[in-house]
Amino acid sequence: MYDIIVIGAGPAGITAAIYAKRAGANVLVLYNGESNVEKTDKIENYYGFKDGIDGQTLFKNGVEQAKNLEVVVRKEEVLGIEKIDNVFYIETTLKKYDSKAVIIATGNKNLKPDVKGISEFEGKGISYCAICDGFFYREKNVAVIGNGAFANKEVEHLKNIANSVTILTNGNQIKDKITEGLNVNSKPIKQIQGENKVQRVEFEDGSGLDIDGIFIAIGEASGLDFAKRLGIAVKNDFIIVDENMQTNISGLYACGNVTGGLLQICKATYEGAKAGISAVKFIK
Ligand SMILES: Cc1cc2nc3c(=O)[nH]c(=O)nc-3n(C[C@H](O)[C@H](O)[C@H](O)COP(=O)(O)OP(=O)(O)OC[C@H]3O[C@@H](n4cnc5c(N)ncnc54)[C@H](O)[C@@H]3O)c2cc1C
Numbered sequence: 001m002y003d004i005i006v007i008g009a010g011p012a013g014i015t016a017a018i019y020a021k022r023a024g025a026n027v028l029v030l031y032n033g034e035s036n037v038e039k040t041d042k043i044e045n046y047y048g049f050k051d052g053i054d055g056q057t058l059f060k061n062g063v064e065q066a067k068n069l070e071v072v073v074r075k076e077e078v079l080g081i082e083k084i085d086n087v088f089y090i091e092t093t094l095k096k097y098d099s100k101a102v103i104i105a106t107g108n109k110n111l112k113p114d115v116k117g118i119s120e121f122e123g124k125g126i127s128y129c130a131i132c133d134g135f136f137y138r139e140k141n142v143a144v145i146g147n148g149a150f151a152n153k154e155v156e157h158l159k160n161i162a163n164s165v166t167i168l169t170n171g172n173q174i175k176d177k178i179t180e181g182l183n184v185n186s187k188p189i190k191q192i193q194g195e196n197k198v199q200r201v202e203f204e205d206g207s208g209l210d211i212d213g214i215f216i217a218i219g220e221a222s223g224l225d226f227a228k229r230l231g232i233a234v235k236n237d238f239i240i241v242d243e244n245m246q247t248n249i250s251g252l253y254a255c256g257n258v259t260g261g262l263l264q265i266c267k268a269t270y271e272g273a274k275a276g277i278s279a280v281k282f283i284k
Contacts, residue, residue: 001087001098001099001100002026002027002028002072002097002098002099002100003020003025003026003027003099003100003101003279003280003283004017004020004025004026004027004028004099004100004101004102004103004276004279004280004283005027005028005029005030005088005090005097005099005101005102005103006020006027006028006029006030006102006103006105007029007030007031007078007081007090007102007103007104007105007106007223007226008029008030008031008035008104008105008106008107008256008258009029009031009035009059009062009063009066009073010031010035010036010037010059010062010105010107010256010257010268011035011037011058011062011256011265011268011269011272012105012107012255012256012257012258012268012269012271012272012275013029013031013103013105013106013255013256013272014029014062014063014065014066014272015062015268015269015272015273015276016103016105016253016255016272016273016275016276016279017029017066017071017073017103017272017276018065018066018069018071018272018276019272019273019275019276019277019280020103020276020277020279020280021066021069021070021071022069023276023277023280024280025279025280025283027071027072028071028072028073028074028097028099029066029071029072029073029074030074030076030077030078030090030092030097031073031074031075031076032075032076032077032078032093032220033077033219033220035059035107036107036108036257036263037055037058037059037062037265038055038056038059039055040054040055040058041054041055042054042055043055043058043265045264045266046058046265046266047266058265074092076092076093076094076095077092077093077148077149077150077220077221078090078091078092078220078221078226079091079092079093079149079150079153079221080153080221080226080229081102081104081226081229081230081252082230083230083249083251083252086100086250086251087099087100088100088101088102088251088252090102093149093176100251100282100283101251101252101253101279101282101283102251102252102253103245103253103254103255103272103275103276103279104223104226104227104239104247104252104253104254104255104258105254105255105256105258105268105272105275106220106222106223106226106258107223107256107257107258108222108223108237108238108257108258108260108263109219109220109222109223109224112216113145113170113189113216113218115145115170115189115190115191115192116190116191116192117191117192117193117194117198118192118216120192121192121194121197121198121214124194124196124197124198125192125194125197125198125199125211125212125213125214126192126198126213126214126216127213127214127215127216128215128216128217128224128225128228129215129225129228129229130144130153130154130157130158130215130217131157131229132228132229133213133215134157134158134161134162134215135161136213137158137161137162137212137213138161138162139162139163140162140163140212140213141162141163141164141166141210141211141212142158142162142164142165142166142211142212142213142214142215143165143166143167143168143185143201143209143211143213143214143215144158144165144166144167144168144214144215144216144217145168145169145170145189145214145215145216145217145218146167146168146169146216146217146218146219147167147169147170147172147173147174147175147176147218148174148175148176148219148220149176149177150217150218150219150220150221150225151167151178151217151218152167152176152177152178152179153217153221154215154217155167155178155179155182156179158215159179159182162213164183165182165183166182166183166184166185166209166211167182167183167184167185168185168187168189168201168209168214169184169185169186170188170189171186171187171188171189171204172186173186174186185203185209187203187204187205187207188203188204189201189202189203189204190202190203190204192214193208198211198212198213198214199211199212201214222258223239223254223258224237224239224258227239227247230249230252231248231249232247232248232249232252232254233247233248235260236260237260238258238259238260238261239254239258239259239260240259241253241254241255241259241271243274244274244275244278245259245271245274245275245278246278246282250282251279251282251283253275253278253279254275255268255271255272255274255275256268256271256272259271
């Protein structure tokens with residue numbers, strides 16, 4: 001068992017791992033997908049780089065720095081977090097890990113596809129969590145918008161409840177192995193339609209699909225997805241933490257862009273340091 005598992009290898013996650021490791025904890029960092037830092041060509045406002053630094057180099061240096069301190073860093077997409085009897089179980093696309101504490105440093109991601117009707121029908125047929133809302137759709141026809149392992153995890157839950165499950169890739173290619181025999185529709189979506197609740201998906205080519213519910217699971221699971229499943233308190237799409245970066249769940253911390261505020265590297269590293277120190281205090 002690891003002492004601490006950190007999800008995310010951006011400035012927040014790596015700093016958390018460095019502080020926790022140097023305080024004596026056994027730390028695993030799991031990451032998948034692009035950190036916001038990697039999208040940045042030049043950073044001129046972060047301390048200590050007199051000519052600025054490109055984001056890809058800063059990201060790579062951070063990961064190597066953690067590895068040099070013997071933090072275990074693995075490129076694995078996290079699909080879900082569970083807490084049972086004070087142990088956290090982290091499921092990735094490859095395996096399940098357990099730990100005494102978890103730090104969520106997954107950055108901020110826009111959960112919503114840019115499709116007309118999604119916001120309008122939230123809570124009226126649009127859901128972001130199959131485990132939370134799947135039961136409302138027993139014997140109904142549902143769709144999952146997404147194209148990867150995270151979407152497939154939602155499908156696996158829904159297929160035992162719903163009458164039918166269709167994956168809507170919204171014009172994207174399927175990028176991971178998906179459940180055999182599943183209906184997959186790859187057409188770009190124009191809009192979601194219905195009277196007071198979701199009833200139909202209209203595609204760009206004018207065709208349509210009658211549907212009772214739609215679950216959104218685009219790309220990797222985000223901090224908010226984890227929050228919804230675990231009952232972590234959230235405000236305005238950001239995870240709420242106390243001054244020690246702890247969420248409302250004991251042993252579960254969050255830091256960096258996932259907690260909102262100033263969405264900059266200096267704030268992500270500050271919160272990462274705090275989360276790392278707090279998680280070590282917690283496990284000791
Ligand atoms: C174009 C651009 C320019 C910017 N310029 C600046 C600048 O000049 N100065 C500045 O200070 N800030 C800048 N920023 C902001 C800065 O990049 C962010 O504030 C910072 O990266 C936040 O760090 P973080 O660790 O919270 O999140 P991120 O750096 O986004 O890292 C998130 C990590 O979580 C991982 N992850 C997410 N979901 C999963 C999952 N399900 N499973 C496993 N891993 C997962 C990702 O792989 C990634 O490693 C810029 C951002 C952008 C987009």
